[in-house]
Each structure stands twice: as structure tokens, then as C-alpha cells.
Amino acid sequence: MSDKLTSWNERRYYPISQYFKSRFGEKVGKISVSVAETCPNRQSSKMEACIFCDEWGSAAYPRERELSLQEQIASNRKHVKRRLRAKKFLVYFQAYTNTLGRISALQERFATALSEPDVEGVVVGTRPDCLPERIYPLFRDTAEQSYLMVELGVQSFYDEQLRFLRRGHDVESAVNAINMLHQRTQADIGIHLIFGLPGETDGQLIETARRINELPIDNVKLHNLHVLEGTPLADLYRRGEFEAVELEEYARKVVLFLRHLSPRVAVQRLAAVANRWDELVAPQWTREKMQPLLYIEKKMEIEGCFQGDSCSDG
């Protein structure tokens, strides 16, 4: 077990920072940019926005969107450099659905990002049902020539939970997307998951870890379902029809999941971070950036457990 602590930089789970360090030979920071303008749910008059999503696509900022891609990279690079003391960077196309629209536009954005100094690769956020056939050559070439990570908003491996979240895609589309990306590109595959959904069971969390272990998924990003102003979830919350999970219970869920998650899968994030504090309705602990992380890490230390210690390849 002490070997794990050493190889995971004194963490009890495999942090993505450690993966980047071994892949790039040094610390790498992610520079977030906002260029996509919409997503299938928001674009179609027949669809609804996801229950938790505010008008900025969960990540974009109005002031950033007025800047060009180069300006966003230059401005955000300064913050990432100061915070992480990183000298190499990945440009993260984060908000909305980046694979919607013309592939040539995405290709140009990738080229712009990759021509910036010290940028080693790109990370692109999208939905599992938004990977058209024509995207694969671009992904294949980008992953061959530099580094590419595709972050898929899988959110849950249960269709009833996806319906509650109003995602507009099902589990099958997520599994197909993961397998296609793996077969046809060398991109790293990251998935986003949401815990703290109504009716979620421990058995589901364990089964979710098992499914990830069997799929070609390289890393996971975990979020607690939190309530933002101006979302359908805020209405449910105010009507008393949704209760946000407390930190203690969320930490219990995360630790249970991690113990069943293969140690080969890196972890990008352990809990949601509320970037726009003024819009956060609940839970209040999501305001604190470091507290949930420290709480979960402390819980693992007290319990003496590690990522993967309850899974067959742990």
C-alpha cells in the first residue's frame, strides 16, 4: 500500500496530475476556453436543457466569450501557471458541446490552440450522442500528432437517472461512443459522472465502477448534483422535490465508488466546483473548493482504504 502512496503522490487514489506527469515528464495545466455556443438540448425547440444546467452551459462565462481563442488562452494561461506552477499546458474546450457544427471550425480551433507556445495537446468536452462519423479523422489525426483527450458527459450508467437529468441520451449511446473512440482514435477518454441523484443506491455506485473498469475509459471526473439559480433543478429544490446531498454522505458515496474503481483509471476531480458562487443555491459546501477534496481524502485515510482495494484488479 505504501507503494501506491508513493506512485500516487501521497494520495489514496490515482490523481490525473500524476498521470500527466508520467506522460509528459512534468506538471501540465489545463487552460479552459469557451468557444462552442450551444448544445443539442438547447439548440432544438423539441428538447429541454439538462436539469442542472444554467444558461452558460455549466462552464462558460459571458466575459470570456467576448475574447478570441488566443486571448482566452493567454489570459487563462496566466492563472493556471500561477496556481499550478506548470510550464506545459493542454487547452480544454469545455463549455457546451464542442463537436456540434462544422468540423472544419473545430479543426481550426485545434490548430490555433496547438500553435500556442508550450501547449502539448487539447481536451474536448462533448456529449456521447454528438460524435458524428466525420469527427473521427480529426480526432485520429490530432491524437497522432499531439495529445487529445475527449471528455464525455456520460453522467450516469442508468437510463432512469439520465431521464431525471433530462440528458436526452441513453446509456447505450455512451457505451457506443466510448468503444468507437477507443477503436478509431488514440485519444484518452475521460467521462463525467454525477453522484447524489434521487434514489441512487450503493449497488449502483459499485456497478458503475465495474462498468468503467471493463470499458476503455482512462479517467473520471466526479460531481455532486448541485443546484444553480435559473435551472429546472432549482425549481424542484424550492418545491421540496429534490434534496442536495450533504458532504458526509457524498464523501461516503465517492469512497465506495473509488474502492471499486480500477487503479488504472485516473481521477480528474472528486466533487463539483461552483465557479459562479452567486448562482449556487445548494448545497452550500460546494462553495468551498478545497474542503470537499480534503474531507474525502481524510475519510480515505481514516478508513485506511485506497482506490481499487475492493476491485479484482486492485
Ligand code: SF4
Ligand atoms: S449540460 Fe451540456 S448538454 Fe446539457 S443543457 Fe447544458 S450544455 Fe447542453
